[in-house]
Every structure is written in structure tokens, then in C-alpha cells.
Amino acid sequence: MVVRNLERLEHLQEAAKRVGIQVIIRKTGRQRNGMWWARFVLRPIGDKYRLIRRRKVWAVCLHGHTEFMRVLFQLSPNAVIKSCMATVTKDNLDSHFWILRYKNVGSILMPDYYGFCCNC
Numbered sequence: 001m002v003v004r005n006l007e008r009l010e011h012l013q014e015a016a017k018r019v020g021i022q023v024i025i026r027k028t029g030r031q032r033n034g035m036w037w038a039r040f041v042l043r044p045i046g047d048k049y050r051l052i053r054r055r056k057v058w059a060v061c062l063h064g065h066t067e068f069m070r071v072l073f074q075l076s077p078n079a080v081i082k083s084c085m086a087t088v089t090k091d092n093l094d095s096h097f098w099i100l101r102y103k104n105v106g107s108i109l110m111p112d113y114y115g116f117c118c119n120c
């Protein structure tokens with residue numbers, strides 16, 4: 001995922017800490033307007049917000065991602081997060097949550113819906 005218009009880089013760590021997951025920052029930079037951008041991934045700590053697709057996966061589920069983004073938008077309201085699934089701002093976070101719940105992350109023969117691949 002890539003986030004743009006971040007006021008402070010520490011907001012990523014702070015949001016992950018409040019939600020109870022970890023953020024691994026791959027690359028960062030400064031934008032022309034003085035804001036930060038960062039490429040990062042979210043990883044679960046223990047079983048909280050862990051994605052399960054017939055076995056445990058080292059990935060964060062939709063609820064964890066949504067919670068992380070909600071906290072991040074409280075800290076940095078102008079941030080824009082772009083992932084392979086959606087481009088999320090503070091205004092469309094909830095609508096993306098409802099849409100992505102039924103996104104198929106399995107196969108055609110064995111569908112897995114993104115919003116239901118966890119114990120949340």
C-alpha cells in the first residue's frame with residue numbers, strides 16, 4: 001500500500017500501535033507540498049486481525065485494514081491510501097469497507113469473501 005499526504009511519518013507507527021498490528025515501512029519520501037509518502041505493508045501480531053484462508057496467513061484482514069485507516073485518518077485527515085483493491089480517503093472509507101466485504105479473494109471454484117476470512 002502507498003499513502004500520500006501524510007503529515008508525519010510517525011503517524012503510521014502510531015496508528016498501527018493503537019490498532020494492535022505492525023506496520024512495515026518499505027520506502028518513504030517527501031512530496032513537493034512538504035507532506036510525506038510511504039510504501040508499507042500491515043502485518044498481524046498474534047491472532048488479532050489475522051486473515052485466515054483455510055489456514056492462518058501472515059496478513060491483516062479487512063477489519064484490521066479498515067481500523068488502521070480510520071485511526072490514520074484521525075491523525076492525518078488529508079492522507080490518501082492507495083492499495084491494489086481501492087484508493088481510500090477519509091470520506092470513502094466506510095463505503096469501501098462495505099464493497100470490499102464481498103470481494104472474492106479465493107478462486108472461482110472455491111470463493112473466499114474478503115470480509116469473512118477472519119475470526120473478527
Ligand SMILES: [Zn+2]
Pocket residue numbers: 049050061062063064117118119120
Ligand atoms: Zn477481520
